[in-house]
Amino acid sequence: GAGVSQTPSNKVTEKGKYVELRCDPISGHTALYWYRQSLGQGPEFLIYFQGTGAADDSGLPNDRFFAVRPEGSVSTLKIQRTERGDSAVYLCASSLWAGADTGELFFGEGSRLTVL
């Protein structure tokens, strides 16, 4: 596809369950980012990948959150033992490479997670 694709667009789960959110970046983009946007807030950085490796995971809130990008393209954000406070829109973005001058991130439409 032409843009960043995220699935599912909506996910409702119960507290304590495991959730996976998938991101398919723009073809050829080596840098991939996960951000979390809570209601009424701006996006907050979680993790970024340069290729297959997590270059910066300083934004992951705790060890219940984990992300992988095994082949340097699609990425999966994994959340274990979900809590109500995890409810938010999880945004994925990609860019040509992390040091690109324009600083332009291309965002997907997000996966809206609701934890009951």
Add this chain to the structure above:
Amino acid sequence: QKEVEQDPGPLSVPEGAIVSLNCTYSNSAFQYFMWYRQYSRKGPELLMYTYSSGNKEDGRFTAQVDKSSKYISLFIRDSQPSDSATYLCAMSARPGANNLFFGTGTRLTVIP
């Protein structure tokens, strides 16, 4: 104190008005400044990017940066109903896009 402060609004203006959106920041390491526009239930999209103090113009949009005051602005001239969206400022200490710090966003409505 949050590193980036932005008035969440909401802000309503009549069509054709000049809109002024602002952010302040506390981290003097921030050198790169961006404005993103986010329509409802969509991801943010980049509007403007600048790394120097002063003004940068692109069509109806002007981005202004004052590093000495740690204050940035986005001006929209001749506002249109299609400009109705949430505007997010974002900034970073390094070039490129890793680990941007976003404001909370200002929700703008342009009334026809």
